[in-house]
Amino acid sequence: xxxxxxxxxxxxxxxxxxVELRCDPISGHTALYWYRQSLGQGLEFxxxxxxxxxxxxxxxxxxxxxAERTGGSVSTLxxxxxxxxxxxxxxxASSLGTTQFFGPGTxxxxx
Amino acid sequence: QQQVKQSPQSLIVxxxxxxxxxxxYENTAFDYFPWYQxxxxxxxxxxxAIRPDVSEKKEGRFTISFNKSAKQFxxxxxxxxxxxxxxxxxxxxxxxxxxxxxxxxxxxxSP
Numbered sequence: 107x108x109x110x111x112x113x114x115x116x117x118x119x120x121x122x123x124x125v126e127l128r129c130d131p132i133s134g135h136t137a138l139y140w141y142r143q144s145l146g147q148g149l150e151f152x153x154x155x156x157x158x159x160x161x162x163x164x165x166x167x168x169x170x171x172x173a174e175r176t177g178g179s180v181s182t183l184x185x186x187x188x189x190x191x192x193x194x195x196x197x198x199a200s201s202l203g204t205t206q207f208f209g210p211g212t213x214x215x216x217x
Numbered sequence: 218q219q220q221v222k223q224s225p226q227s228l229i230v231x232x233x234x235x236x237x238x239x240x241x242y243e244n245t246a247f248d249y250f251p252w253y254q255x256x257x258x259x260x261x262x263x264x265x266a267i268r269p270d271v272s273e274k275k276e277g278r279f280t281i282s283f284n285k286s287a288k289q290f291x292x293x294x295x296x297x298x299x300x301x302x303x304x305x306x307x308x309x310x311x312x313x314x315x316x317x318x319x320x321x322x323x324x325x326x327s328p
Contacts, residue, residue, distance in 0.1 A: 208260030
């Protein structure tokens with residue numbers, strides 16, 4: 107596709123359930139980022155993948171959060187045992203240089 | 218510790234007026250300062266960016282002013298239009314590191 111795509115666009119889950127969010131970056135982009143956007147807050151960095159290097163996980167808020175990137179392309183963000191405070195829009199971005207191109211996000215609601 | 222402080226939180230400007238959004242940073246290693254525009258339900262999109270070797274960059278109605286000694290940069294939107302109504306985020310990064318975002322400014326341009 108022409109841009110970054112994310113699925114699902116909306117996800118409603120119950121507290122304690124696990125969720126998986128998917129990101130398809132722009133073809134050829136070596137870097138992939140996950141951010142979390144809460145109401146009234148900026149974009150909170152979660153994790154960064156660059157090529158075959160070990161990911162920068164410094165932004166993950168707890169060990170319930172994890173992410174992987176398979177084959178240097180698609181990425182999945184997993185949140186285990188979801189909590190209500192996990193409710194937010196999760197944004198993925200990819201880049202080849204300094205400009206990051208964002209997907210439309212996945213709105214996660216934890217009931 | 219918030220590394221990029223953005224103000225105001227919200228802004229109402231009349232059509233044809235000038236919108237001004239300000240950001241201040243702390244990390245002197247930052248060398249890339251983009252502004253992103255986000256419409257409801259969409260991911261942020263790069264609007265304009267500047268590096269610290271210039272004090273101003275203009276693209277159409279959008280101008281970034283950069284003050285390295287004060288560690289401040291601002292976005293000016295000339296002849297603001299209702300279609301400019303969106304949330305604007307400033308950001309900063311060092312090299313190819315992840316972006317640190319401000320908390321955003323909701324701009325409303327009244328007809």
